[in-house]
Amino acid sequence: MGRYPKMSLPHSTWRRRSVPASPCRGRCPRYGIHWQLKSSLSEYVARLEGVKLLRSNKRLGAIRARMLGATRATGDVLVFMDSHCECHPGWLEPLLSRIAGDRSRVVSPVIDVIDWKNFQYYPSKDLQRGVLDWKLDFHWEPLPERERKTLQSPISPVRSPVVPSGVVAIDRHYFQNTGAYDPLMSLQGGENLELSLKVWLCGGSVEILPCSRVGHIYRNQETHSPLDQEAALRNKVRIAETWLGSFKETFYRHSPEAFSLSKAEKPDCTERLQLQRRLGCRMFHWFLANIYPELYPSECRPRFSGKLHNTGLGFCVDCQAEGDILGCAMMLALCSDSRQQQHLKHTSRKEIHFGSPQHLCFDVRQEQVILQKCIEEGPAIHQQHWDFQENGMIVHVLSGKCMEAVVQENSKDLYLRQCDGKASQLWRFDNISSVDK
Numbered sequence: 001m002g003r004y005p006k007m008s009l010p011h012s013t014w015r016r017r018s019v020p021a022s023p024c025r026g027r028c029p030r031y032g033i034h035w036q037l038k039s040s041l042s043e044y045v046a047r048l049e050g051v052k053l054l055r056s057n058k059r060l061g062a063i064r065a066r067m068l069g070a071t072r073a074t075g076d077v078l079v080f081m082d083s084h085c086e087c088h089p090g091w092l093e094p095l096l097s098r099i100a101g102d103r104s105r106v107v108s109p110v111i112d113v114i115d116w117k118n119f120q121y122y123p124s125k126d127l128q129r130g131v132l133d134w135k136l137d138f139h140w141e142p143l144p145e146r147e148r149k150t151l152q153s154p155i156s157p158v159r160s161p162v163v164p165s166g167v168v169a170i171d172r173h174y175f176q177n178t179g180a181y182d183p184l185m186s187l188q189g190g191e192n193l194e195l196s197l198k199v200w201l202c203g204g205s206v207e208i209l210p211c212s213r214v215g216h217i218y219r220n221q222e223t224h225s226p227l228d229q230e231a232a233l234r235n236k237v238r239i240a241e242t243w244l245g246s247f248k249e250t251f252y253r254h255s256p257e258a259f260s261l262s263k264a265e266k267p268d269c270t271e272r273l274q275l276q277r278r279l280g281c282r283m284f285h286w287f288l289a290n291i292y293p294e295l296y297p298s299e300c301r302p303r304f305s306g307k308l309h310n311t312g313l314g315f316c317v318d319c320q321a322e323g324d325i326l327g328c329a330m331m332l333a334l335c336s337d338s339r340q341q342q343h344l345k346h347t348s349r350k351e352i353h354f355g356s357p358q359h360l361c362f363d364v365r366q367e368q369v370i371l372q373k374c375i376e377e378g379p380a381i382h383q384q385h386w387d388f389q390e391n392g393m394i395v396h397v398l399s400g401k402c403m404e405a406v407v408q409e410n411s412k413d414l415y416l417r418q419c420d421g422k423a424s425q426l427w428r429f430d431n432i433s434s435v436d437k
Contacts, residue, residue: 041053052072054072056068061187061188061231062165062187062188062191063182063185063187063191063235064181064183064186066181066191067180067181070172070180073172075172076171076173077096077099077169077170078169078170078172079092079095079168079169080165080167080169080170081166081167081168082165082166082216084114084216085214085216085217086121086214086216087214087215088213088214090211091109091213092212093212094209094212095107095109095169095209095212096169098157098207098209099169099170099171103173104171104199104203104204104205105171105205105206105207106169106195106196106199106204107163107169107170107206107209108130108160108163108166108167108206108209109167109208109209109212110210110212111124111164111167111213111214111215112214112215113215113216113218114215114216114217114218115217115218116218116219119217121215124213126142127142127143127158127208127210128140128141128142128143129143129147129161130160130161130162130192130196130206130208131160131161131162131294131295132193132292132295133295134250134253134255134295135236135254135255136190136193136236136239136240138162138165138192140164144294155210155211157207157208157209157210158207158208159207160206160207160208161200161206161287161292161295162193162196163195163196163199163208165191165192166214166216167214167216168192168195170195174204178198178199178204179198179272179275179279181195182194182235182238182242182272184238184267184268184271184272185234185235185238186231186235188231189228189231189232189233189235189236190235190236190239191235193236193239194242194243197239197243197284197287198281200287200291201243201276201282201283201287202276202279202280202281202282203281233255233257233258233261234265234267236258237258237261237262238269238272240252240258240262241269242269242273242276243276243284244284245284245285246376246377247284247285247288247297250297282359283359283374283376285353285374286359289345289353302345302346302347302353303347303348303432304346304388304432305343305344305345305346305429305431306429306430306431307337307342307344307429308342308344308352308427308428309335309429309430310424310427311392311423311426311428312424312425313332313405313412315333315334315335315405315412316333316334316335316336316342317331317342317344318330318332318333318339318342319331319341319371320333325341325354325360325371326360326372326373327365327370327371327372328370328371329369329370329413329414330362330369330370330371330413330414331411331412331413331414332414341354344429346386346388349385350385350397351384351386352384352386352394353374354371359373360372360374361373361375361384362386363384364396364398364399364416367401367415368414368415368416369403369413369414369415369416382397382398385397385398386403388427391426392425392426392427393419393421393425393426394425394427395419399416400419401417401418402417402418402420402425403416403427404416404417404422404424404425
């Protein structure tokens with residue numbers, strides 16, 4: 001695997017043999033453990049080669065404590081780890097190897113469960129991935145069949161929409177250059193979602209590696225103070241206002257308390273939005289379409305998808321521009337299953353999305369159909385609305401005209417024309433989603 005990058009571990013880990021089970025069976029009073037975190041801890045750490053103990057004179061919470069450690073770390077790779085974890089021989093090498101192959105990868109081991117009552121270790125048996133819901137809560141879910149089919153072997157890296165917060169490995173320079181954790185998020189809660197969305201939307205990837213395993217103590221019921229819960233809710237509002245675009249309204253519908261908080265305390269996300277523009281990040285719709293389509297809200301789920309065939313001419317809609325395809329004039333070409341440029345989606349929002357990593361939609365310029373960045377909100381959004389009628393005609397909602405394939409000398413371009421039902425105005429998609437069947 002070659003030489004591994006140098007690693008820094010901002011959080012320390014405990015070893016099973018050094019922690020008696022009996023004191024941990026109940027919630028220890030704070031005064032009962034604080035003395036162990038003072039001189040006793042300093043003396044213990046002083047005997048460990050390569051371990052540094054950083055102290056803050058005030059409570060930082062998990063997010064800012066990790067950021068403090070990251071600013072003082074010197075290794076090539078940062079590994080953020082909860083204190084209540086148990087590592088195994090060989091847990092680190094797969095993480096370092098994967099990052100060495102691509103510095104924009106953020107990776108995590110398979111997380112096994114340690115029972116908090118008796119420290120019984122339960123290895124994870126089935127491949128799982130980290131996901132989020134519309135309340136911006138983290139969950140584990142079994143790997144769907146379409147993702148399983150992409151794995152070359154049982155130890156292949158697993159693509160994960162969200163990285164778990166318990167153990168995260170990331171290139172130190174990549175972490176800092178992409179804005180680290182949001183410095184205005186407080187205490188704990190949501191930092192793994194914010195990191196994962198930023199990585200996916202700004203050109204990186206998130207993976208879980210079956211070759212690496214770490215045990216993590218999970219309590220049957222999390223106990224957080226009202227202050228912690230309020231901080232986590234504020235963090236979620238910041239995530240929504242920064243990364244979800246128009247989909248933040250879906251979050252607010254699922255979390256009325258977050259909506260109320262956003263109105264009472266409008267968060268200042270200026271710096272994170274500037275970071276988003278500086279990094280050239282995609283919009284959240286791309287994440288839904290390409291990384292976690294299961295999260296699609298029903299009103300935005302694709303109604304039709306696949307190649308868009310013109311009934312009259314027998315060709316498919318395509319963009320054949322090379323390089324920058326923004327503004328590309330849509331045309332007809334020979335149908336091909338292998339061309340991503342022919343994969344389109346018509347959503348319940350009446351947008352036609354182009355099958356590229358960019359978030360592009362069908363738009364109109366001087367009655368010619370072209371590609372433009374999808375408009376998330378505002379009156380101009382109607383410029384990108386198309387009504388796919390049962391008779392096969394596609395009507396541009398704003399103008400009331402139909403999309404037609406116009407044969408010219410060397411091309412077959414798409415224009416808006418008065419609707420008359422001719423064959424060159426009739427279209428069909430490969431697939432119809434279950435919600436419309």
